[in-house]
Amino acid sequence: MAEDKTVLPDGVRLTDAQQKRRRGRSIAIACALGALVVLFYVVTIVKMGPEIMSRPL
Amino acid sequence: MSLVERQDTFTVDGLALEGGEGSVGDYIALLKPRVMSLVIFTAFVGMMLAPGHLHPVLAVVSILCIAIGAGASGALNMWYDADIDAVMSRTAKRPIPAGKITRQEAFGFGMTLSVGSVLTLGLAVNWFAAAFLAFTIFFYVVVYTMWLKRSTPQNIVIGGAAGAFPPMVAWSCVTGDISIESAVLFLIIFMWTPPHFWALALFKCGDYRKAGVPMLPVVAGETATRNQILIYSLALLPIGVLPWVFGFASAAYGAFAGALGLAFLGLAVQVWRHREGDLARKSAVRLFTFSLFYLFMLFAFLLAESLIVGA
Numbered sequence: 001m002a003e004d005k006t007v008l009p010d011g012v013r014l015t016d017a018q019q020k021r022r023r024g025r026s027i028a029i030a031c032a033l034g035a036l037v038v039l040f041y042v043v044t045i046v047k048m049g050p051e052i053m054s055r056p057l
Numbered sequence: 058m059s060l061v062e063r064q065d066t067f068t069v070d071g072l073a074l075e076g077g078e079g080s081v082g083d084y085i086a087l088l089k090p091r092v093m094s095l096v097i098f099t100a101f102v103g104m105m106l107a108p109g110h111l112h113p114v115l116a117v118v119s120i121l122c123i124a125i126g127a128g129a130s131g132a133l134n135m136w137y138d139a140d141i142d143a144v145m146s147r148t149a150k151r152p153i154p155a156g157k158i159t160r161q162e163a164f165g166f167g168m169t170l171s172v173g174s175v176l177t178l179g180l181a182v183n184w185f186a187a188a189f190l191a192f193t194i195f196f197y198v199v200v201y202t203m204w205l206k207r208s209t210p211q212n213i214v215i216g217g218a219a220g221a222f223p224p225m226v227a228w229s230c231v232t233g234d235i236s237i238e239s240a241v242l243f244l245i246i247f248m249w250t251p252p253h254f255w256a257l258a259l260f261k262c263g264d265y266r267k268a269g270v271p272m273l274p275v276v277a278g279e280t281a282t283r284n285q286i287l288i289y290s291l292a293l294l295p296i297g298v299l300p301w302v303f304g305f306a307s308a309a310y311g312a313f314a315g316a317l318g319l320a321f322l323g324l325a326v327q328v329w330r331h332r333e334g335d336l337a338r339k340s341a342v343r344l345f346t347f348s349l350f351y352l353f354m355l356f357a358f359l360l361a362e363s364l365i366v367g368a
Contacts, residue, residue, distance in 0.1 A: 018077070018078070021077075021078065021079065021080045021081075022077065024080055024081045025079070025080070025081060025084070027081075028081045028084070039118065039177075042114055043114065043115070043118060043180075043181045046112050046114045046115060047115075047181070
């Protein structure tokens with residue numbers, strides 16, 4: 001049986017509003033992490049030049 | 058069937074007890090977006106005026122880091138000042154006193170963004186600018202918020218430096234150092250801050266008194282505050298013109314800054330003259346509103362000139 005994600009380990013059940021806010025926070029954190037990955041990738045290319053892409057394997 | 062229905066907020070003295078209640082919007086509110094927008098704008102102008110070249114991607118990263126650093130300072134300010142925010146009408150609805158975010162969450166959020174913004178700026182742009190950004194955050198949180206704000210009526214005079222550093226940080230992102238020109242940009246915001254906040258304090262005096270914050274009108278009285286506003290407005294007039302004096306703005310800017318400075322001074326004189334009743338309040342509100350316009354227009358003119366010259 002699937003785990004009920006609205007119940008925390010301490011037995012507290014989240015309300016609909018709390019679930020919605022938690023989901024919003026999770027999406028925001030995921031977006032921020034994704035943006036950081038893209039940012040560091042682009043900055044690496046800018047600082048080291050496109051030659052970094054054509055190194056011998 | 059629910060075991061325990063969580064309350065929306067658990068509060069003691071206006072401070073939330075439980076975590077995990079805040080929405081994304083509450084966390085954005087912790088960053089003080091309106092202050093952030095001013096920081097972004099002044100930093101962008103500082104960057105555009107700086108001699109030299111910075112890759113557009115690195116320029117965007119620089120502004121982003123400075124903005125996040127400023128937002129982190131705001132979150133740490135709200136973490137520390139939650140007790141006084143709760144008793145002031147202007148700040149009572151901020152996420153912590155409203156019981157939406159706990160102090161611990163705000164502290165963690167602020168520290169994470171502070172460290173993240175400084176490290177990213179250092180790795181992507183240069184370590185001098187990163188150290189300068191770290192110092193700015195330290196100055197706002199420790200020197201202003203934790204020390205000066207509750208201990209001296211000169212709090213916003215010295216603490217105002219934190220709000221004046223962003224164009225210097227942005228300048229150093231391009232050049233790797235500081236210069237007299239970037240110090241002039243600092244000086245304009247630094248001298249603008251006291252009359253701006255004291256005008257606010259004049260019509261929010263009751264709030265500060267209730268919270269026990271030793272703002273100048275609370276400690277020294279409204280007459281002394283009006284005198285100080287006048288003195289600082291007088292000093293701001295020539296300082297606003299300095300970019301032209303130092304040769305990094307045109308004579309047109311000099312004339313424009315002089316005219317705006319005279320208007321600023323005129324409103325400060327109105328504040329000084331009207332000491333009682335509705336007229337006194339209106340004069341203070343007018344000066345406060347105009348001060349925002351003044352700073353925006355001065356930096357907008359500098360930005361427009363740099364774009365025209367660069368084109």
